[in-house]
Amino acid sequence: MAEKGIEIRLDHVTKRYAGQKAAAVDDFSMVVPAGQVVVFVGPSGCGKTTTMRMINRLIEPTSGTITIGGEDALKIDPDDLRRRVGYAIQQAGLFPHFTVAQNIGIVPGLLGWDKKRTADRVDEMMDLVGLDPGEFAGRFPRQLSGGQQQRVGVARALAADPPVLLMDEPFGAVDPITRGHLQDELLRLQNELRKTIVFVTHDFDEAVKLGDKIAVLGDRSTILQYATPDAILANPADDTVAGFVGAGASLKALTLTRVRDVELGHAVTARADADPSTVDLGAEKWLLVLDRRDRPVRWATQNELRRASSLASIGRPVQDSVTLQSTLRDALEAMVNEGGRAVVTGSRGEYVGTLDLTTVTDVVQQLRANS
Amino acid sequence: MNVLEYVADRWDRLSLQAFLHVSAVVQCTVLAALLGVAIGVAVYRSPAGSALATALASTILTIPSFALLALLIPVFGLGADTTVIALVLYALLPIVRNTIVGLGGVDPAVSDAARGIGMSRFGVLTRVELRLAWPAILAGMRVATQMLMGIAVIAAYAKGPGLGSEVFSGLANAGSANSMNQALTGTIGVVVLALLLDGVYVLVNRFTVSRGVRG
Structure with a gap:
């Protein structure tokens, strides 16, 4: 458990799909500071997921540059790149035919770790996300609750100790109470691990809770405001952001200040x-x-x-x-x-x-x- | 001489024919599976390709087996070649169709996650997608095998191996001493072997399908 986060830099990144007039992501530039959680928040279809997926090149940018820890991501072999960037998605995307332990051990396996080291790492990861290895290692995903599946998803993303973690609405499909627990746990983990996390959500409250910084995105992934949660709550950049912040901004701001x-x-x-x-x-x-x-x-x-x-x-x-x-x-x-x-x-x-x-x-x- | 006496009397020859019958069907199913899965993999991402492959395979299936053999014999002659080609062609449809359906039924989120954590395109296909489509492919192979057991009988017309020659010679010599016994032995033999093979599929399913996806 060593690797701390590294900086991600996106420079004039554009994604244009063939046959579509408007770009899906238009000239997106942002620095995601090392070791911080940056939350992309915006309405459905605004391009926030597309933007995130360009960081690990599940979607290839049409133009622009992306560097991860100073290294040009577009020059790294995409499969290698993805093994070094953790990835967690909605409903976990676990492999139903693999056990929990096999799911978590996949990336270490891809990286050529030996069996012993992988097995130790799997146990460590399960402890980290609060699943007892003795009880859960041999279970299949369908034998887990939604919240447990998400934990396995996070453990799988962290298994190879990547400095960067991409999370696409990872808690979107679980009930509100479980979601709250998972958020608290992510914050606890992040306190220890200090990864660079890009987190996509359409839930502004989740963004306020988890983000060191929040990027409110509009159409074509334009950045409407990129600031700390309290700055956005206290002073939304424009009406669209204010609308997204929603009613009760002052009350939300109160969650950011401690007694x-x-x-x-x-x-x-x-x-x-x-x-x-x-x-x-x-x-x-x-x-x-x-x-x-x-x-x-x-x-x-x-x-x-x-x-x-x-x-x-x-x-x-x-x-x-x-x-x-x-x-x-x-x-x-x-x-x-x-x-x-x-x-x-x-x-x-x-x-x-x-x-x-x-x-x-x-x-x-x-x-x-x-x- | 009743059927049982007939079987006991001709056991050496009949058991060899039964073995050859099963062997031909199993080998042709495996060959068709390799071919069918390859075709399925090649087309499953394209709706047009999938439709075309399924339609072609269906067309083959609508050709009566006698007619297909008649078409193949002038080209490949009598014997094993023609039999194998005919059987493989007939086995393709259920396997191709089930491969396409199975691969198409894999949750896109699972494939996406596999890509996202750094599996190669080939790795995603072999370690995730085909593994998840395997129960469907196996079901296709099972249907194909049952079908081939019957069609292989007809293949005796092209001098193919198996129990078909019993049935044909029984039919050809209708009225003679053992003709009924021959036809019955051939037919019942095929049915029994088909049931046995089906049992084998149940076992293969048990040992090759992950508990995580078994129904």
Whole structure:
């Protein structure tokens, strides 16, 4: 598990099919930075898949140059090139007559690895994508669920440790919950592997979640905007991009910011074993009661505090809290549930601050202003 | 003399004829399979080519076997050559058609993935597409074999090998002592051998079709 991603560069790449007036891909230029995930997103038929398939030359460009890690892809033997570029597609495209292990071991086999090394690698890959080799190695694809098939597809693409990975709607055919899991796992893998990944999807939310950068493509694969997800959410280049970003762009932007990145507010706090009469709320309306290990347990009002003899059962319990790792969207959800401020806790569940709606709206304003 | 006595009495000759019959049919099926799969591979990507190959093979099948032999005998003479050519021609249709259908039925996503991960065009064909089309091809060979078992009987008219000579001489000497026994032995022999061969196909299917695609 060593090879890190390398840069992909497309220069004035055009694809024109015989007998068609308009080019399928028209003068496409882009640099995909090494070790990053770039998501091509756009409507069906916009040429995003065609563009991706030119990188491993499943489709030959009519003109233009493509370099992978500085090497001219058009000068490499196409079969060799494809063995060095991982490829995962919708519905996995697994070979139904091969077992899971045989499917994953194909590219190492093509590269002439010996049996032992291939077998070890297959086990390693299955562990990596969370399939127990003992249970799944001998199964055939039809004996797997859709999500498991996709995992095998990803494992097969990664088996020869290619620096570059092309993924064509790899999670398009699975249910939303499984898709979410697979996306999380891809992010986890990418954290370790740092491959250069070109990912094609028509799902903008998926693009926001996975992309280091997003390329929003229009007809003939023209680049409408190529930027980080937050830049596109906060500041779509034109109406078409804005339309694609869709409703709720501000809410989507909130998934990009973590609670730890914003300034937290503070509530008046008191330990549950403190004497109520010693607590001074001052101008504040609410008291946050903490347990012995500083974990937030209850909210109480000034009136409740005045009448109470002990803080242990005062007011109402804290329903929902968020951690420093949560997104602002989660925090917003907690605020709605709590009917006001969200409590933020640290790694051991201890109180570290609060977050209110003003902070969230400020963040949205700021994202807009910055990009 | 009843049929069983007749078979026991002529066992040496009959068993040789039976062996030659099966041998001719199996060899011709294998030859037709090689030829038919090659034709199928050559045309399956082109709808026009596929239609043409299927139509030609169908046309051959509509020629009565007697007529085909009559056409071949002047060119290739009497004997094994003519028999082999006739049998191979008849076996082509089911094999060509099933090869085309089988290859056409391979999920394009699977072929695309095979190309995409770096298999050569030849590798995709032999390791993926033909492997996936194999159950269909095998089914075509099975049909061809059953058909050839019957047609090989007629081939005795061209002095071909096999049980056909029993049937023909039985018919030619109708009314004589053993004519009925001869015709019956030849016919029943062909039926029994055909059933045995069919059993062999079941075994071949079991051992050569991946569990991942077996129905």
